Amino acid sequence: MNYDYLLTGPTWTTASVLLLALLVVPALGAAVVAVLPARRDRQARIVATGFAAVTFVLSLVPFFAGERGQGWVAFGGPRDTAPLTPWVNLDLPWVPALGLRFHLGIDGISYPLVVLTGLLTLLCCAYTVRKVPKDGGPGRTLSALLLILEVGVLGTFLSLDLILFFVFFEVVLLPMYAVIAGWGGSERRAAARKFVLYTLFGSVLLLLGVVLVVTKAGTGNLIALTGAPGLTRTTQYVVFALLAVAFAVKAPLWPLHTWLPDAHTEAPTVGSVILAGVLLKMGTYGLIRVGVGVAPLGAEWAAPALGILAVIAILAGSLICLRQRELKRLIAYSSVGHMGFVLLGIATLTITGLQAALLGNVAHGLITGLLFFLAGTIKDRAGTGSLDQLSGLRETAPRLAGLFGFAAIASLGLPGLAGFWGEAFAVVAAVRRGGPFWLTLAILGAVGGALTAAYFLRLLRRLTHGPTTPTVHALRSSTAAVEWFAWTPLILLTLAVGVIPALVLAETALPLTTLLGGHP
Template sequence: MYREYLPAAPWSAGSVVLVAMLLVPALGAALVALLPAARDRQARIVATGFAAVTFGLTLLPAALRTDVDFGWFAYGERTAGPPLMPWAALDLPWVPALGLRFHLGVDGVSYPLVVLTGLLTLLCCAYTVRKVPRGGGSGRTLAVLLLVLEVGILGTFLALDLILFFVFFEVVLLPMYAVIAGWGGPERRAAARKFVLYTLAGSVLLLLGVVLVVAEAGTGDLVALTGAPTLTRTTQCVVFALLAVAFAVKAPLWPLHTWLPDAHTEAPTVGSVILAGVLLKMGTYGLIRVGVGVAPEGAAWAAPALGALAVVAILAGSLICLRQRELKRLIAYSSVGHMGFVLLGIATLTVTGLQAALVGNVAHGLITGLLFFLAGTIKDRAGTGSLDQLSGLRESAPRLAGLFGFAAVASLGLPGLAGFWGEAFAVVAAVRRGGPWWLTLAALAALGGALTAAYFLRLLRRLTHGPATPSVHALRPSIAAVEWFAWAPLVLLTLAVGIVPALVLADTDLPLLSLLGVQP
């Protein structure tokens, strides 16, 4: 039974929670920055406390809802209303002279990524309490940067105004540059410069697209622009092309991915986890929320080309991984292939494809976040990331080998684990589109899935089997309590999402239909 939609009061319980999600980590960053340098460890503990409070706040929007629909479990009345109707929202004047508004909201499309951001930031902050990565900065400064990153990423997922979206999208640039350049490996500064140059180029295109939309439509409100676009078809094609390239840089999508392996290889463990776990998702989320939502005709025009680029990314990423000899670099290139499956789902412009992209985003964040945690631990303890010097891990550190094996088989898409749903249903969505083009893309993507299994099984054979090398033989086998704290939630959620994908996909059908311009 549907009920009439009534706009929420400006300051409802939900809107207070949305503001608190941004305010708490921002205040935490300011407080930690003011603590004396001599209290470095205490500062990291305080930052972890603020991250824990923020994670708790990310869980509240679902709890405050008056209706819930998990398909197999529902209560309350399902709400009908505008095409894009958030569970909780805040819409206040921001810069009245320019018509800008501070418009935040969360719905079934953004909520899983909001929770994932809160969780990974908490785990990374806790991880730094025990050990600060080698580099030129203090642990206190690293904790401040992690909290600032959380503000920018959460704001991107919550923003329902294009200008506000752009501002939050850009907030993450300098903190991530600082994390890589300050606490990364020997070539960290070159990798950080490459990251910032690519991202700045994408930012220019994103700004052009946002300004064009606001100038032509007279508004930057995503609620007003979604489902009832006022842009001409030509304008939509231009806008989508600008936005697609901008988001492709951030995701990153082939062929604009070359900054990613360098950044991951040189970044500290927590930097790689945040980068792979949630920062890359800003690109694919933006492509869904802004690109498809604001310019659906432009998306339809570009869909065949996007599908082709997605399949090339899947195949190229897999083939490169088969030749990789460095652990973190291999995992980084695997992200190119996984993001290819996400892009293929988006390119189909179907509810099934977009849902595959959404669950693929979350699964990649959980699994690849775990892989980078484990790879960072192995590299730190063995003193090398070269696969030629890493073998026999199951003999020296069987628990670590077992956890890495779990993460690897989850990433290759084993049924029953989170990685399966995004890859499988991206291919299904392409098949359902029909026609020679999409069937060919589906077949090639399925081949890419087989290659993904091949390179991960090859990695496991080289890393865990055979006689232990001197580097692995000297590796400390015990797992610290803080490492269990960081890894266990990712293992459990990988299992949970694999068994019950509705945890991610509940209540996504209506907003996705509206993004595609289809009336439910």
């Protein structure tokens, strides 16, 4: 196939300008907030929220402005394939001497994550208007860092050039370190250092994989590489191994997950929400878009190992959660299990499995973001996250207890809520893959799902029921308007995606078929 048309000059359209605006607006917002005087700290946080709101609105536009109509079938799809076609495309010269291009695009795979990023960043910036950790730095600095994080995450989801993807993938490292180290708990610096060390290890492997692909294929264009990689089998094996480990660190996937509980436990509320809601998705998105798309033979070779690691993550995450006695740490470990279901869907290398993984990504971002918002409220008011000191919440704060119960039930995968579809159909995809090996993985995954229900029900029994402890007895029941502003969209979307999964799956089947080389 001739891809020379991809190297022609850019055609500027309203839609292509939109892609650039998605990155420029939050970057400009961070710069404006940074130069505002310190005495206007609260005003700066309001300004940051305004820029985040504009970015969120811009993130919705591609669905209406782009050239869609690729068709979709929920948890299945077409049997033919076609070149990957973004709804909106922007391809500019970046470093002509090296053949590098500033290539952005959006399609059905990336669009839900782009919107999720815009939404969670807006909610977190609004949250900082009223709630900034007392022991941290200025609130305006925190809101500026959130906008910089948004640039890195959006750039990762929009990039259609491997080198550009790597650059944006690394943009989030230092801002996230600063958020944890600057506004976290008592052990925040140790947790931030651990986060950086693990992420740098993954970054080295990612850079090696990207350079190897660009060197061997002669291009970093993901449109040209997807479905027609032109890489030898051995090269694909090596590339996929490098990329899989790199993305596993970011996701994080077992056994490279040990930085996550410390980071979540020590991070401020908004840091935990962004970390769980969108930063983890960079790893699983990269595994689908780059790993499977660029090295399909490597993905097929590694699929059994990925399936085994996925099931271990599901079971290990659940068993560890059954022993946890700290609220935020338990939610953090639950992410290991949920990401295990996402990996299981990816490992099946079927459209059903990949759609389950994409839906699981979005559902986890919504539900776990809500859980961390609620956990942060409880911990801030009670002064502790120890489950031994948190009991009887329904007696003193019944609305807060009810909302936490809703989020927990959604996270355990109750049918009709967003958490159900991704996990259930990851298991279904493993069964459909066929053979005793995949059937065994499906059964073990289902057992892990039952354990997920067990530890969340145990959590609710300890947190909301039982005798009221002195700590909870002193907890105020009233909620601030900014808290309802942060919680309400996540509650509504958890319900909406649970009832209408097509909100996420629309327009995914054909690009996923292209990633799989035409196989269903």
